[in-house]
Amino acid sequence: MQKSNDRKFVSALIAFIVLIFPILSFGQKINDGMGSRLPHPVDVRKAVSSFNSGKIENTDTAFVKEYLLSAIPNLRGADFSVEYLEGKQSKTGFHYLYRQNYQGKPIYRGTVKINLDKSGNIISLFDNTYHIVETPAGKFPDTDDCYDIIKSIYQEENDIVKIFIEDLYFDLGPRLIPASRIELWDKKGNFFELVINDEQMIVYERDMNNYFNNNRVHDVDTPALARVFNPDPLTTAGVTYGTPYEDASDADISQLNMQRQQVTIDVAFENDTFKLESLYCLINNHSIPDIVPVTSLTPDFQFTRSQDGFEDVNAFYHINVYHDYIQSLGFNNIVDYPILVDAHGMGGADNSNFSSTPSPRLTFGEGGVDDAEDADVIIHEYGHAISYSAAPSTNQGIERTALDEAIGDYFAASYSKSINSFNWEKIFSWDGHNEFWNGRVVESSKHYPEDLQSNLYKDAEIWSSTMMQIMDAIGREAADEILIEAMYNLATNITMNDAACLLLQSAQSFNSAQHVYTVSYFLDQRGFSGCGIGIHENNTGNTDVRLINSIGFAEGSSSAELRFNSPQTGIAELIDVTGRIIFSESFSGSLEYKISPKNLSSGIYLTNVTTQNFSSSYKLMKW
Ligand SMILES: [Zn+2]
Known part of the structure; x- marks a missing residue:
């Protein structure tokens, strides 16, 4: 009853x-x-974005608040106050979220996100405050x-x-x-x-995206044997969906069971029982159907796909592997708690989700192919948890939410591709691309912004496909370090173009900025612009001289450099768009020539360099 x-x-x-x-x-x-x-007006409203806009002497949140009160026009006046909401520290700086209050009451989504480097330089600021004239x-x-x-x-x-x-x-x-x-x-x-x-x-x-931390932890890790799909049975078999490689209502098809791989997982051992619990993942039962997480009296978690324990183990394995990977990149405060995972939930729907409340949790449905049988679904949903962890309370707005989907798709696709590249462009290779639903791809030629459709899943392909290109060019670890660092900076109602700028800024922080050109190139090709995107240090084909740090030059913070392979003697000149020669200078036996942005007004410049061996020209931009 x-x-x-x-x-x-x-x-x-x-x-x-x-x-x-x-x-x-x-x-x-x-x-x-x-x-x-x-879309509702609050979702299409765009944050007013600025990059590299100044410096605050002290990175303490109280100082930053005073800065915002004086710097942001919408916060001036006795009716306004500012409230600190969230803060995160990343590898390169601090990321604070503040809320605008009017006559003591909050304005819905009236927020400011400010991102500082460790010296207090304002890397970016996203202003979502409201201008109010009358009550x-x-x-x-x-x-x-x-x-x-x-x-x-x-x-x-x-x-x-x-x-x-x-x-x-x-x-x-x-x-x-x-x-x-x-x-x-x-x-x-x-x-x-x-x-x-x-x-x-x-x-x-x-x-809603709020969370209360979960304090259930344990301290005994024991290795256990397990069997998983890695990343999914179609990819490892090198086949597409179809008999005998089909769901068949979760039955023990022998060809599918043969695709299970044996792995070792660290599990908890409590009261004579082995449990699927680690410091970063806890298999749980928080959603119907009411299926209790599998436990074992021996360190053995090998199941066939028809058994409920199989999905529990599969989700547990991939989440732990992915978390270890993020930690190996040096990010120590991303999903730094045991996320709850129900591998049999959603009331049996063919669906999965991440929820930040009441404590961060992933829930996987069992309609069609069981979602937790496909690492792409597991890592996509975990991607939302990663994003929420890096930039809490900011996944709002039409392009911002598409970005979150894209990040999940990219994490899923890059993870799968790193394991096995068969059909890498298809995500949800096992769960989708079949009789149940179409799946998605990360190899789209969609161009920004004209291919935006106000559909977060379709729009996501713009970003996920760009990230896959970047990853292929510079490697997965480098691409992910740049992306995850950029994710701390995300804010409500930002555009994908804002996110592209954040990605480029992040690229400047790592590996001596050696990937800036590549990242800039793919963002430019995709249609993103501004903030240094498309300033090409196009050094291909020229082995005598390379232009570097044109971004620093554009920002006015440091000199662009012409680097020579062997000592050169010659002359360098800088010309503005009207053809006026700003300077002409000779050098002798030099390995480099520096071009300072100091005292130059904003605009486009051409630098020509002629030596005993070659003559080259480069375009430079000053913002
Ligand atoms: Zn999603």
């Missing part, structure tokens, strides 16, 4: 969720025609109105775990209104927010 009531409630709630969350990360599986909706008209909704709305969603009060209500100002497009924001978290793990106006109307809905 209890159960059947519960079921009815679940289906009502799922209908509600589907209704209000058509574009959320509940589904990485969106085929053509899905994933689009008319928004109307009054704040009554708390009773909020509860009426909640009751219309949840007939059973017991199903609600947490309700949070706050008054704030909300952007309706042309104007701000007083509104109430409601956070709802229920027993099924749904966590979402509603914004209502004074007329009891829901004006906005979204899933």
Whole structure:
């Protein structure tokens, strides 16, 4: 009885969720025609971005707050205040998120994200604050109105775990209104927010990204034998989906079971039982169907694919391997807690998700091919957790959310390709590209911005395909170090072009900036522009001389250099766009020639160098 009531409630709630969350990360599986909706004004609003815009003497959050109050026009005046929300430290600097308040109440998504290097130089700043001239008209909704709305969603009060209500100002497009924001978290793990106006109307809905840390840890790791798909049975068999390589309702097809590989996993040993728990992953049961995580009395977790333990082990293995990989790159505060993983969830749907609340968790459905049988699905969802960890509370806005999908797709594809490159361009190779859904690709020729479709899954291909090109050119570790460092800088409502600038800035920080040209090249080819993208240090074919640090020159922070392979004697000159010679200088027996950006106005310049061996020209830009 209890159960059947519960079921009815679940289906009502799922209908509600589907209704209000058509574009959320509940589904990485969106085929053509899905994933689009008319975006709300708060989602299409663009952050005002600036790069390399100055320096703050002290990186302490209180100092930074004072800086923001004086530097950002929308924060000036007695009605405004600023509140510190989040902070992260990355390899190269600090990343702070602040909120704009008006007359003591928050403005919904009125935030500033500021990224500093360790010396306090402002690497980037993303301003989402609002300009308010007159007090928004109307009054704040009554708390009773909020509860009426909640009751219309949840007939059973017991199903609600947490309700949070706050008054704030909300952007309706042309104007701000007083509104109430409601956070709802229920027993099924749904966590979402509603914004209502004074007329009891829901004006906005979204899933929520907050998390409370989970303190369950253990300290005994024991090696155990396990069997996994690595990354998936089609890739290792070198075949495409079709008999006998098909789901067959999760049956023990011998050809599929033969694709399992034996691996060693570190598991926990507690009270005479081996459990799939590590410092960074905890197999859990937080979502229906109610399947208890597999445990073992011996250090042996070898299952066939029809057994529930197989998906538990598969998810556990790939998440731990991926976390170890991120740590090996030197990132020590990314998903630095045991993420909860339910390999049999989503009410049996052909779907998976990441949720930051009530504690960060991954949930994999079993419709079609079991999602946790495919490393691409596991790592895509884990990618959302990585992104949330690097830049909490910033996955909002139409291009920003597409970027999060793209990062997950890229992580999945690059991971799979590093294991086995068969059909690498297909992601969700086993879970998708079959009778159940189409999967996605990371080898798209889509160009920015004209191929944007306001569809986060289709738009994601622009970024994931670019990252795959960069990875192929400079290697996976170098590409991932640059990307993950850039991810700390992400902010609400940024464009993919802003993210491209962050990626290029990040490239300058590692490996003596040797990958800047390559990263710039692929971003430029894809249609991204500004912030030094497309300034080509095109040294191909010339072995006598190389131009380096044209980015530093563009920023005005350091000299561009012409580096010679052997001592050269000759003359270098700099010419502006009108053909005027800015200077002409000779040098003798030199291995390099430096061109300082000092005292030069913004614009395009040409440098010509002529020596006893060669004559070359390069374009330079000063911002
Ligand atoms: Zn996703």
